[in-house]
Amino acid sequence: xxxxxxxxxxxxxxxxxxxxxxxxxxxxxxxxxxxxxxxxxxxxxxxxxxxxxxxxxxxxxxxxxxxxxxxxxxxxxxxxxxxxxxxxxxxxxxxxxxxxxxxxxxxxxxxxxxxxxxxxxxxxxxxxxxxxxxxxxxxxxxxxxxxxxxxxxxxxxxxxxxxxxxxxxxxxxxxxxxxxxxxxxxxxxxxxxxxxxxxxxxxxxxxxxxxxxxxxxxxxxxxxxxxxxxxxxxxxxxxxxxxxxxxxxxxxxxxxxxxxxxxxxxxxxxxxxxxx
Amino acid sequence: xxxxxxxxxxxxxxxxxxxxxxxxxxxxxxxxxxxxxxxxxxxxxxxxxxxxxxxxxxxxxxxxxxxxxxxxxxxxxxxxxxxxxxxxxxxxxxxxxxxxxxxxxxxxxxxxxxxxxxxxxxxxxxxxxxxxxxxxxxxxxxxxxxxxxxxxxxxxxxxxxxxxxxxxxxxxxxxxxxxxxxxxxxxxxxxxxxxxxxxxxxxxxxxxxxxxxxxxxxxxxxxxxxxxxxxxxxxxxxxxxxxxxxxxxxxxxxxxxxxxxxxxxxxxxxxxxxxx
Numbered sequence: 001x002x003x004x005x006x007x008x009x010x011x012x013x014x015x016x017x018x019x020x021x022x023x024x025x026x027x028x029x030x031x032x033x034x035x036x037x038x039x040x041x042x043x044x045x046x047x048x049x050x051x052x053x054x055x056x057x058x059x060x061x062x063x064x065x066x067x068x069x070x071x072x073x074x075x076x077x078x079x080x081x082x083x084x085x086x087x088x089x090x091x092x093x094x095x096x097x098x099x100x101x102x103x104x105x106x107x108x109x110x111x112x113x114x115x116x117x118x119x120x121x122x123x124x125x126x127x128x129x130x131x132x133x134x135x136x137x138x139x140x141x142x143x144x145x146x147x148x149x150x151x152x153x154x155x156x157x158x159x160x161x162x163x164x165x166x167x168x169x170x171x172x173x174x175x176x177x178x179x180x181x182x183x184x185x186x187x188x189x190x191x192x193x194x195x196x197x198x199x200x201x202x203x204x205x206x207x208x209x210x211x212x213x214x215x216x217x218x219x220x221x222x223x224x225x226x227x228x229x230x231x232x233x234x235x236x237x238x239x240x241x242x243x244x245x246x247x248x249x250x251x252x253x254x255x256x257x258x259x260x261x262x263x264x265x266x267x268x269x270x271x272x273x274x275x276x
Numbered sequence: 277x278x279x280x281x282x283x284x285x286x287x288x289x290x291x292x293x294x295x296x297x298x299x300x301x302x303x304x305x306x307x308x309x310x311x312x313x314x315x316x317x318x319x320x321x322x323x324x325x326x327x328x329x330x331x332x333x334x335x336x337x338x339x340x341x342x343x344x345x346x347x348x349x350x351x352x353x354x355x356x357x358x359x360x361x362x363x364x365x366x367x368x369x370x371x372x373x374x375x376x377x378x379x380x381x382x383x384x385x386x387x388x389x390x391x392x393x394x395x396x397x398x399x400x401x402x403x404x405x406x407x408x409x410x411x412x413x414x415x416x417x418x419x420x421x422x423x424x425x426x427x428x429x430x431x432x433x434x435x436x437x438x439x440x441x442x443x444x445x446x447x448x449x450x451x452x453x454x455x456x457x458x459x460x461x462x463x464x465x466x467x468x469x470x471x472x473x474x475x476x477x478x479x480x481x482x483x484x485x486x487x488x489x490x491x492x493x494x495x496x497x498x499x500x501x502x503x504x505x506x507x508x509x510x511x512x513x514x515x516x517x518x519x520x521x522x523x524x525x526x527x528x529x530x531x532x533x534x535x536x537x538x539x540x541x542x543x544x545x546x547x548x549x550x551x552x
Binding site: 049075076077133134136137140141154155158160162163164181182185186188189210211224225228 | 351352353409412413416417425430431432434435436439440457458460461462464465500501504524
């Protein structure tokens with residue numbers, strides 16, 4: 001009997017689902033982080049823990065599983081190759097967690113997915129073929145993401161303190177909270193993307209002039225990206241991630257916005273079934 | 277007898293000069309890095325090595341020195357306070373290396389200094405009073421610096437590869453050199469500012485459309501900063517750092533550009549003499 005395994009793995013945890021060939025879920029599991037580029041060994045261990053949990057109570061061998069894994073960091077092929085060799089499944093396909101999330105969100109339909117969380121990544125599905133765009137990370141990409149918005153706010157606070165940009169109530173508030181420019185500089189050198197992203201809700205919900213300008217610039221950038229990905233079509237658009245609703249509000253008049261059909265785990269199971 | 281010590285300390289090395297009250301140099305010394313924020317203990321050791329070298333052949337006690345130290349990382353006061361307590365000099369004043377560089381460049385004259393190297397920092401001197409602006413580091417500031425230019429070029433190459441920006445010969449060349457988007461992403465996560473800055477000469481000297489746009493944006497930003505610092509005056513402008521000549525070429529019609537009078541070490545000695 002062939003059994004199908006879907007894994008949805010991100011920087012904070014991973015989930016596993018085992019399904020029969022009709023797509024009926026036979027078991028679920030969960031474990032710790034699965035960013036393959038950050039930690040191959042830990043990712044392997046967490047995937048196996050979640051998988052064994054999903055298999056518990058069944059007499060299914062790991063070596064009978066057809067698996068699709070959507071993992072954070074899977075755009076770095078050396079790490080993916082390494083993990084691939086460690087896994088015991090009958091067949092294994094490893095894609096980024098963006099691909100499984102987009103597949104879960106769209107099902108089989110054509111559309112564009114914009115995942116706007118701590119990072120950002122985009123995907124387009126046309127006639128069942130998924131292509132990923134963006135998602136290049138905090139330093140060089142992640143346009144419109146929470147981490148980039150937060151970093152921009154702090155940079156703007158420093159600029160305002162120098163007199164290079166107008167001081168606003170929010171910038172003054174942030175300077176106060178962080179202990180002035182020195183506090184912001186120190187934070188900036190050590191903070192991880194998620195810590196920058198913690199500032200994002202205060203930007204997207206604010207009437208402060210600096211916050212509005214920062215978010216309007218980000219909306220313009222995301223709009224440009226979606227326009228490029230539409231390539232003249234009018235595909236429906238699904239927003240994922242914590243900032244999704246904020247972007248939806250600004251871009252809902254341009255394109256049809258749809259709610260996601262399912263999760264990244266649904267997407268992984270769906271892709272595994274298609275491997276048959 | 278009071279003797280004066282100037283220290284010019286940066287991320288790659290530090291230099292010391294000892295002078296008498298007439299400003300005559302009695303001895304010089306050099307040692308390793310002196311970024312007080314990165315490594316207080318190493319900075320202390322290197323400052324003392326350079327100082328003892330400058331004192332060799334003289335019977336001058338360290339405890340008789342009136343010292344001004346211009347150090348990288350000296351905008352972080354906790355590190356500065358720590359170092360201050362370790363140093364044996366009669367009097368010690370610690371400023372950023374930007375302040376000593378600007379003082380050396382301008383002497384006593386009014387003017388604006390723009391140090392455009394791996395990082396960037398600005399200073400204005402009016403009636404002997406120096407104020408520093410910018411210099412907030414690679415993550416949140418360093419506008420127009422080599423590291424920021426290099427990072428922007430790599431981000432643009434990723435955008436072009438995604439179809440979000442036009443592909444140009446230089447972007448294609450960079451993509452090839454780094455091993456495609458995956459190579460650029462990997463580099464982006466681990467590279468230090470100096471590694472990003474290594475790309476800058478190819479940007480400021482290039483006729484490539486992407487390089488021109490990136491550098492024109494940077495020139496516009498630096499121009500805006502200098503305009504703010506002029507505050508309606510027409511102070512002369514001194515450029516320092518490897519990218520200084522490139523910015524001079526673009527901004528020389530707006531303001532009088534002057535060559536630096538002296539080095540950061542000259543500035544430190546000058547400031548030490550003023551402590552008397």
